[in-house]
Amino acid sequence: MYVAVKGGERAIEASWRLLDKARRGDTRLAELSAAQIREQLRLAVARVMTEGSVYDEELAALAIKQAAGDLVEAIFLLRAYRTTLPRFGYTQAIDTEAMQVERRISATFKDVPGGQLLGATYDYTQRLLDFALLAEGHAATDTGSSPACSPQAPPPETETMPRVVTLLDKEGLIEQERPTPDAPQPHDLTREPLAFPASRATRLQNLARGDEGFLLAMGYATQRGYANSHPFAGEIRFGTIAVEMELDELGESVEIGDIDVTECQMINQFAGSSEVPPTFTQGYGLAFGHSERKAMAMALVDRALRAEELGETLGSPTQDIEFMLSHSDNVEASGFVQHLKLPHYVDFQSELELVRRLRARHATRDRGESANGSNDQEQAA
Template identity: 60%
Template sequence: MYVAVKGGERAIDNAHAWLAEERRGDLNVAELSVAQIREQLALAVNRVMAEGSLYDPDLAALAIKQARGDMIEAIFLIRAYRTTLPRFGVSLPVKTEDMACDRRVSATFKDAPGGQILGPTFDYTHRLLDFALAAEGETPVVERGEARTEPTPHITEFLNKEGLIQTEVASEETPGDLTREPLELPANRPLRLQALTRGDEGFVLSMAYSTQRGYARNHAFVGELRIGKVAVEMEIPELGFAIEIGEIELTECETVNQFQGSKTEPPQFTRGYGLVFGQSERKSISMALVDRALRWKELGEDNLGAPAQDEEFVLYHSDNIQATGFLEHIKLPHYVDFQSELELIRKLRREAAENLAAGETSVQEAAE
């Protein structure tokens, strides 16, 4: 037993060394730096920060490098590191209406108050490989627009002035924290939103897509999608007032959904909401669609049995770290478990063979 354990340790050490060698790749190719990943693979960095629940582009870039580009492994690394950090306090809610917008579009109002800003987007690009990117040399610098710096009111608030959209009532209750306490059902909306913003982008996207295909009767318009930087403020007890401690980039999406009314609510538009670290448009829109699907009970709607309406199904299966841990543990040694299964199958086969033989003997005796 001792020899087997030591041999296993050596094998694991060798596997780690081999992993490091594979990570580095061909030594004739320049090594990829953390700064390059942070600056040139920003969308990957944003996903790791969002699903890792830690806003730090440098650490997210380091995790991507260490994980050899495996996004879920990088997210796992960030979450593990996050648990080692001390918590100094809680920031105030960010004011997204004061966001310095790099991008702000609406699919519901062409002439949106404050204007629309296309910003950096793939929406209008041809999905063709650009072989110029493979060429050596600096990328030519083009003139870019400036971020909108003045306050930009939310478009849905203009609908709200006419009473056409459901009013969101602010709660004085401090929301729970999924990074410190396990999820319990039924979950209130703040907890659901936390789970969705931490959830796997592909899973949340598939749930959102299912609502668009009719599973939940949830036809939505993007009332507004905005990307930009917002200030983070924190109250300092010794000072007696709040100070700005930094700024973060966020993507915010509000969807507008038709609502026929219920016993408690008049016909009006309702909202879905998504808020994600960095530029994460696909995730924030998906999050808003799923958020709206999960609100069926509070709006007095019928549950159509759609997957996206099932709170337990969505929230318990959206976390890619939990899913990965449960999935990948089956590739680790299960020798004892399998041996018990093997013995059980052998026993059942022996009993079946004995019963078959006994049956054949009985038939033969009856025939005689």
């Protein structure tokens, strides 16, 4: 990551003061608190936590406030902070079937065990500006008696809710990755640099930390034909899940807290051969908080990156593992682009001098050709 180099100390300090002033805005208005950001800008908080690789709503809200709403800058701040934190160990893999579901939909089956739960979503809104929100401290619309909108809504579902793909798996209709005892430990991308070839576990880590806009664009590209993909949203679920960690002192796993996550499983075109019966394939996405768009885009890209292992022809950048993983990180991308703002005086002066010499040589050649042309005309006369 490229960061600012030292410059004039007084100028830099003045820039900091101007930044603080610009961030605060009009002092006649109440200052926006981190608690307000956490509670009222929860989708922004979820994105910063996911791409910043830290599940802490308060820190994510603080980063958003410090960055004046620039989410990429907030993600950079959170990642920088996480490098100062000690690593005590690794938690157990979460079981999303045990999730306390707040929202759960499937586009493949109308009736699924546990039912479909719409929950809180923008999917059915009219996308019209609600000017009632300009009235501070007042509800924008009358919530009526809808359980999904009422402040007295029932608590999330607590019973185990099987995944939709489990129904297909019982008939052997969808391929599944099943862990084996001798499987190597997944590569920890937060502590070790990205290297190729990259396993699917590494790719999923990279995509989870990847820029949502980039993944969305690439996922959209796969739908438009830039990959061998015909996706169905098998299931999207959002809710709270317990996190457990094994403690050597106790010899058992203990619950250390709860986190909100969004999971997406895409069902894609089938694979098979004369020896192996056809089965559907799948792509997977998981993100912190309520992050449906990110999880869906991640699942689409994950499936595209599996082209080689599934024996498909590689013909699109969305299927190129190195291209996709190397360019998905917004912290690295932002740094590389923004480093162009730093002084490049020496580099530019060398190229400027080269262009001047080339132009001088070009002008000399033109004058020589012009003189030779005149001499030829005089001799002909």
